[in-house]
Amino acid sequence: MSTLPTIRFSELDLNALSGVEGRLAVLVSPQGEMDAVARRANRLSRGALTRLVGSARFAKAKGGEVLSLAFPAGLAAEALDVVVLEKKASALDARRAGAALAKAAEGAAITLAAGSHRRAAELALGLALRSYDFLPHKTGEAAEKTLGAITLLLRDPAAVEVEAAPLLAAAEGAHLTRDLINEPANVLTTTAFADRLLELSALGVEVEVLEEADLEKLGMRMLLSVGQGSATPTKVVVMQWKGGETGAAPLALVGKGVVFDTGGISLKPGAGMEDMTMDMGGAGTVAGTMKALALRKAPANVVGLVGLVENMPSGEATRPGDVVTSMKGDTVEIINTDAEGRLVLGDVLWYAQERFAPAGVIDLATLTGAIIIGLGHENAGVFSNDDTLCGNFLKAAAAEGEGAWRMPMGPAYDRQLKSRIADMKNVGGRPAGSITAAQFLQRFVKEGTPWIHLDIAGVAHVKEDTAYAPAGATGWGVLALNRLVRDAFEAG
Numbered sequence: 245m246s247t248l249p250t251i252r253f254s255e256l257d258l259n260a261l262s263g264v265e266g267r268l269a270v271l272v273s274p275q276g277e278m279d280a281v282a283r284r285a286n287r288l289s290r291g292a293l294t295r296l297v298g299s300a301r302f303a304k305a306k307g308g309e310v311l312s313l314a315f316p317a318g319l320a321a322e323a324l325d326v327v328v329l330e331k332k333a334s335a336l337d338a339r340r341a342g343a344a345l346a347k348a349a350e351g352a353a354i355t356l357a358a359g360s361h362r363r364a365a366e367l368a369l370g371l372a373l374r375s376y377d378f379l380p381h382k383t384g385e386a387a388e389k390t391l392g393a394i395t396l397l398l399r400d401p402a403a404v405e406v407e408a409a410p411l412l413a414a415a416e417g418a419h420l421t422r423d424l425i426n427e428p429a430n431v432l433t434t435t436a437f438a439d440r441l442l443e444l445s446a447l448g449v450e451v452e453v454l455e456e457a458d459l460e461k462l463g464m465r466m467l468l469s470v471g472q473g474s475a476t477p478t479k480v481v482v483m484q485w486k487g488g489e490t491g492a493a494p495l496a497l498v499g500k501g502v503v504f505d506t507g508g509i510s511l512k513p514g515a516g517m518e519d520m521t522m523d524m525g526g527a528g529t530v531a532g533t534m535k536a537l538a539l540r541k542a543p544a545n546v547v548g549l550v551g552l553v554e555n556m557p558s559g560e561a562t563r564p565g566d567v568v569t570s571m572k573g574d575t576v577e578i579i580n581t582d583a584e585g586r587l588v589l590g591d592v593l594w595y596a597q598e599r600f601a602p603a604g605v606i607d608l609a610t611l612t613g614a615i616i617i618g619l620g621h622e623n624a625g626v627f628s629n630d631d632t633l634c635g636n637f638l639k640a641a642a643a644e645g646e647g648a649w650r651m652p653m654g655p656a657y658d659r660q661l662k663s664r665i666a667d668m669k670n671v672g673g674r675p676a677g678s679i680t681a682a683q684f685l686q687r688f689v690k691e692g693t694p695w696i697h698l699d700i701a702g703v704a705h706v707k708e709d710t711a712y713a714p715a716g717a718t719g720w721g722v723l724a725l726n727r728l729v730r731d732a733f734e735a736g
């Protein structure tokens with residue numbers, strides 16, 4: 245399984261620059277100013293950087309871009325990568341520049357001589373995030389490809405390493421999220437998913453798997469109805485990270501883990517159905533966040549709960565028109581078996597509150613196609629009953645460069661869920677499809693529990709490369725949630 249490449253923080257020795265193998269990268273400001281390292285590389289390469297800075301190519305380059313010179317004379321390196329970056333770059337600019345460098349290197353070993361740049365740790369984070377490839381199902385040459393090591397040459401490597409450690413923990417969490425989301429459904433069955441989560445216990449996370457018999461006893465008929473047509477058993481996995489004060493109410497993260505969504509008896513059209521391997525994106529994001537928190541030993545109590553289930557048609561599958569009873573006790577008329585995510589989350593949300601009395605609940609789900617129509621792939625939909633928690637989350641997401649946009653809610657939308665024969669139906673018609681889905685979830689949130697619902701259908705998995713990830717799973721949300729925990733749920 246892919247994790248982070250090796251990242252080393254080493255003492256800068258200007259006299260050793262000429263011997264660096266692989267790719268050597270230096271920093272030059274958009275105005276063409278060179279730091280001491282770039283000046284030395286310039287001298288060794290007999291003015292290659294001076295000529296680059298004077299070129300039209302450099303004039304067009306923006307901050308955060310990387311310009312590469314192949315086989316520079318006077319250097320052992322196979323390429324001299326010029327990272328265009330302000331001395332006073334923002335954290336996000338530096339992160340983007342690090343990611344651009346990793347992309348340019350295409351997996352080759354990189355030595356970034358960052359000297360004393362104030363954003364060296366963020367450069368490392370960008371490198372780590374973009375050094376990702378999903379290769380477990382390639383054979384032959386592609387399968388042999390391994391990511392080259394990343395070395396940062398620094399004036400004060402020990403201090404940067406300490407600063408970078410929690411950032412790299414978050415990157416490693418995001419990589420786990422991507423690995424889970426990219427994995428096909430015949431490999432990542434509910435059972436395999438639960439097994440992957442059990443591995444987090446090695447990091448100090450308490451992991452517990454609730455099986456179908458347990459879920460029956462708890463009365464989670466709404467959740468179980470989604471999985472009853474599938475051969476892979478429905479499970480709920482509970483992951484507790486107890487880094488905070490003993491007994492302090494935790495933050496609960498709840499994830500939709502539909503390992504494959506055919507739509508069930510309300511079968512989806514065939515075209516593009518293969519993308520529904522990513523319908524466990526919410527659960528994958530919860531898992532990655534728990535890993536990030538554990539790796540950096542976050543001083544907070546956070547519990548992750550995921551509903552793992554497969555939505556398949558069969559002779560035993562739920563029919564449109566069926567009525568099921570939730571753990572809460574409310575009954576639901578299932579109009580459309582493809583609106584299954586809310587059935588999964590409703591029961592897991594209720595269980596999370598009954599068992600943990602959390603200080604706040606955040607659920608994540610690839611819940612609706614409608615959110616993609618509304619917000620595209622740039623922003624997740626944010627729904628909340630609490631302006632403080634929501635404001636904190638939006639701030640964290642903005643600081644991490646993860647798009648998030650708050651959507652409205654209200655009783656008029658809730659009324660769209662009225663059922664003739666049960667307490668509610670599971671769809672609210674075409675208008676405001678993402679909002680009525682959120683209203684459905686809110687019916688399973690207790691009065692007074694601060695709650696956010698994140699509809700990540702548009703951002704969890706994309707068809708094009710992003711700044712930080714190759715096409716496929718993005719890992720969206722791990723950095724924002726990790727920062728939210730740091731800024732709003734940690735003492736001191």
Ligand code: BES
Nearest residue numbers: 523580582583610611612613614671701
């Ligand atoms: N998993 C889908 C939502 C989805 C769509 C995620 C596209 C990612 C990309 C969800 O279970 C679903 O099928 N939603 C339906 C709801 C409808 C039946 C009310 C939808 O969006 O069409």
Ligand code: MN
Nearest residue numbers: 505582583584
């Ligand atoms: Mn569906």
Ligand code: ZN
Nearest residue numbers: 502505523585
């Ligand atoms: Zn779904």
